[in-house]
Amino acid sequence: MEDLLLKKCVPCDKKDLSPMREETANRFRLQVPKWELVSDDHGVMKLRRKWKVKTFLQGLEFFKVVAYLAQAEDHHPDLHLVDSLNITIELCTHACGGLTENDFILAAKIDKLPLQQFLRHMTNFLSC
Numbered sequence: 001m002e003d004l005l006l007k008k009c010v011p012c013d014k015k016d017l018s019p020m021r022e023e024t025a026n027r028f029r030l031q032v033p034k035w036e037l038v039s040d041d042h043g044v045m046k047l048r049r050k051w052k053v054k055t056f057l058q059g060l061e062f063f064k065v066v067a068y069l070a071q072a073e074d075h076h077p078d079l080h081l082v083d084s085l086n087i088t089i090e091l092c093t094h095a096c097g098g099l100t101e102n103d104f105i106l107a108a109k110i111d112k113l114p115l116q117q118f119l120r121h122m123t124n125f126l127s128c
């Protein structure tokens with residue numbers, strides 16, 4: 001499997017786009033092991049990772065860094081900041097209601113962002 005970091009998200013407005021199967025998703029996930037594979041109430045597969053930030057404002061700064069990456073890739077994660085300090089990012093491809101390679105590319109690139117400055121404990125750097 002090619003290095004996700006060397007790839008770029010592709011436009012996902014194509015009608016023939018279909019979500020990957022769980023087996024394929026599990027294979028891709030080996031490259032982004034900090035992300036869990038989850039299914040929502042409608043059975044839509046997503047990637048999810050959690051962090052704890054130092055302050056609420058740092059949470060928003062965290063989002064801003066992720067947002068610039070998302071804009072550059074034209075692929076947009078769901079960003080949650082709950083109970084002031086708890087961040088959850090979920091990735092799926094809305095256009096097809098499931099996971100595509102784009103989600104794994106973005107996950108790999110988020111993992112490489114220098115986010116330590118925002119995080120509450122160094123132990124949480126690897127997620128909490």
Ligand SMILES: C[C@H](O)[C@H](O)[C@H]1CNC2=NC(N)=NC(=O)C2=N1
Nearest residue numbers: 011012074075076092093094095
């Ligand atoms: C043309 C462009 O690729 C699409 O509008 C993108 C924008 N960002 C997106 N982000 C996500 N997460 N899912 C999408 O289907 C999606 N579509």
